[in-house]
Amino acid sequence: METLKLKSNAFDEGDWIPIRYTARGDNVSPELELVGITQNAKSILIMLDDASHPIFPNYNHWVIWNIPVQKVIPEGIPHGKYVDSLDGAIQGIAYGRNRYKGPKPPFKAIHTYVFTVYILNCKIDSAPNNKKRDLLNRIDGHVLQLATLSGKFQSGRC
Template sequence: MKTLRIKSNAFNDGMWIPVKYSARGEDLSPDFEISGIAPNAKSIAITFDDASHPIFPNYNHWVIWNIPIREIIPEGIPSGKFVDSLGGAVQGVAYGRNRYKGPKPPLKSIHTYVFTVYILDSKLDLAASCRKRDLIANINGHILQEATLSGKFQSRR
């Protein structure tokens, strides 16, 4: 099986996430380019976590699932439980309630954030009130591939 790869035009892996994609800027989700998707894939799920949160490790900022298989996911996914522009994908409850919520660490601290893309062998029957823990419990045994993209962010104001 091919190796799953994820990249973004917004920032390179391990580098700085631009303010535009943070809660201190326009709070837009970045675009993703996904390559090497398994031929038997049925859907995509994405989580976004603050890997440096001092109190809540891997604090979840965004969770979305049932994205139809595609190689390009555009930036600026609109808020709401269901995303019509992504084939009815479902956004669950995280720091961004049914929406993307970008980085916003305390002033001057540097945090690392991780996007995880899951390629699944099925679509999920989960309510939009579900959280990351519900997603992870339900994709167990359905993950065909997984890849991450990380970036760092520092609040300067």
């Protein structure tokens, strides 16, 4: 598998996620930059998970798929099942129902959130009512590359 790097101009790996990108702030998705996308790529899938959730490990906040292959995923992906600005990319069911839902841990708790990008060799034929587990089953055998970017957030942090 070729190496893929995932970066953001909003925060570095392991750093604090700015409040703008959280449900305590503007609740907009951060810009994501992909470095080293394979030439065989056909689509992109992104998930955001709360890796620190005490009851539901890797609690899914956002899932979006059939993003056209591009080096930069823009900030502020609009809400809705279909994203016209991304050639009809589909947002599924997560904590953010058909939309990005940023970090929002209980006050004083520090949680780690992980963006995972999958580079696929196909588009996924799947309805917007699908969830993370449905998509993970559908992409089995179609993942060309994978990269993650993690950040932390604490509600009430100054």
